Amino acid sequence: MSEPRTVHVDLAGRGYDIAIGPGLIDRAGALSAGLLAAPRVTIVSDETVAPLYGKRLAASFRNAGIKAALVTVPAGESSKEFASFARLMNDLLDSRPDRKSTLVALGGGVVGDLTGFAASVLLRGLDFIQVPTTLLAQVDSSVGGKTGINTRHGKNLVGTFYQPRLVLADTAVLDTLPRRELLAGYAEVAKYGLIDDPGFFAWCEKNGAAVLAGDAAARTHAIEQSCLAKARIVAADERETTDLRALLNLGHTFGHALEAETGFGPDLLHGEAVAAGMAMAFDLSVRLGLCPAADAQRVRTHLADVGLPMRLRSIGGDNRRVWDAVRLIGHMRGDKKAEDGKLAFVLARGIGGAFVSREVDETVLHDLLVDAVAA
Ligand SMILES: NC(=O)c1ccc[n+]([C@@H]2O[C@H](COP(=O)([O-])OP(=O)(O)OC[C@H]3O[C@@H](n4cnc5c(N)ncnc54)[C@H](O)[C@@H]3O)[C@@H](O)[C@H]2O)c1
Numbered sequence: 501m502s503e504p505r506t507v508h509v510d511l512a513g514r515g516y517d518i519a520i521g522p523g524l525i526d527r528a529g530a531l532s533a534g535l536l537a538a539p540r541v542t543i544v545s546d547e548t549v550a551p552l553y554g555k556r557l558a559a560s561f562r563n564a565g566i567k568a569a570l571v572t573v574p575a576g577e578s579s580k581e582f583a584s585f586a587r588l589m590n591d592l593l594d595s596r597p598d599r600k601s602t603l604v605a606l607g608g609g610v611v612g613d614l615t616g617f618a619a620s621v622l623l624r625g626l627d628f629i630q631v632p633t634t635l636l637a638q639v640d641s642s643v644g645g646k647t648g649i650n651t652r653h654g655k656n657l658v659g660t661f662y663q664p665r666l667v668l669a670d671t672a673v674l675d676t677l678p679r680r681e682l683l684a685g686y687a688e689v690a691k692y693g694l695i696d697d698p699g700f701f702a703w704c705e706k707n708g709a710a711v712l713a714g715d716a717a718a719r720t721h722a723i724e725q726s727c728l729a730k731a732r733i734v735a736a737d738e739r740e741t742t743d744l745r746a747l748l749n750l751g752h753t754f755g756h757a758l759e760a761e762t763g764f765g766p767d768l769l770h771g772e773a774v775a776a777g778m779a780m781a782f783d784l785s786v787r788l789g790l791c792p793a794a795d796a797q798r799v800r801t802h803l804a805d806v807g808l809p810m811r812l813r814s815i816g817g818d819n820r821r822v823w824d825a826v827r828l829i830g831h832m833r834g835d836k837k838a839e840d841g842k843l844a845f846v847l848a849r850g851i852g853g854a855f856v857s858r859e860v861d862e863t864v865l866h867d868l869l870v871d872a873v874a875a
């Protein structure tokens with residue numbers, strides 16, 4: 501089997517590797533053995549992913565002489581609720597971990613965020629390894645060390661910055677991922693090109709379809725470039741103290757407003773919202789006279805070509821809704837990234853030229869949303 505590609509996340513004292521390639525689940529034991537404080541792991545997964553990959557992952561640890569227990573949580577965002585988190589902590593303690601045990605997150609961003617948070621507080625902190633199984637988790641949530649759970653005040657409001665010891669992104673597990681989830685993750689891949697890498701966006705325009713169709717080399721390249729981009733930004737700004745890490749929120753101010761309006765439910769996945777949001781961020785940049793219209797058109801065309809929803813009226817399947825510009829702006833104001841009521845946007849001077857702005861003229865924003873709602 502070919503060697504996996506490796507991206508190093510460079511953080512003083514807490515740097516770690518992300519290995520990317522097909523078949524890594526079966527090599528997890530061998531690849532992580534040297535990193536474990538003791539040969540004991542507890543795998544946390546969800547009820548969809550555990551039956552698909554839990555046994556293979558556990559066997560790979562056992563084959564390397566590592567004891568492996570498995571704990572599962574229900575699939576879906578509800579597992580990031582406080583009550584679910586409390587249940588998980590007790591289930592984990594049932595497996596009798598000690599300070600040298602390692603937690604392994606096997607699943608999408610939900611399992612990764614939850615397990616990372618659990619690892620950061622269980623017995624005052626255990627090592628953890630991420631085995632992300634969604635494209636979104638492989639290119640975004642497993643990189644950067646943000647962990648967290650949800651409260652009734654909002655998503656991810658309780659959490660920690662806590663870095664894993666290792667990330668194993670097995671590109672082959674994406675074969676079982678529902679197409680919609682795959683596409684939603686792809687929006688975050690394209691995002692990295694739009695932020696500061698026009699060459700990578702051009703690569704996406706050519707190869708996005710191959711990534712989605714399951715081409716192993718294209719997948720590995722897309723994930724590697726995405727992890728490199730996020731790792732570079734995270735290494736320079738681990739705790740989001742400057743505007744640099746905020747660039748990762750391209751499309752997210754609009755996206756969060758769309759998600760808030762759809763109740764963060766199945767009508768609109770996060771990545772779908774980000775895709776529509778990125779197109780809107782480019783449109784706003786054009787209206788503000790900052791960005792060539794042709795670049796915004798390229799963004800929209802590529803995302804639409806791969807199958808991401810670009811028009812608000814197409815969102816929601818049978819639950820089509822009446823969108824309203826003023827309500828959307830209201831959601832933006834409630835976003836935790838709005839400081840003192842000032843809306844923050846990632847705008848662009850062109851593809852690959854993203855920057856943060858808190859000076860957006862709200863009449864231009866309002867007009868854009870009125871048109872987006874009517875389109
Ligand atoms: N920590 C961060 O920096 C960060 C960044 C972005 C998003 N997030 C968080 O990530 C979460 C979303 O993650 P997600 O999109 O991966 O969702 P998810 O974890 O809910 O996974 C989506 C669905 O796919 C299923 N699934 C996962 N892998 C599969 C596979 N290989 N085959 C078949 N089914 C599979 C899951 O069971 C689930 O039903 C959110 O809670 C979000 O807040 C965190």
Ligand SMILES: [Zn+2]
Pocket residue numbers: 640688752770774
């Ligand atoms: Zn996102």
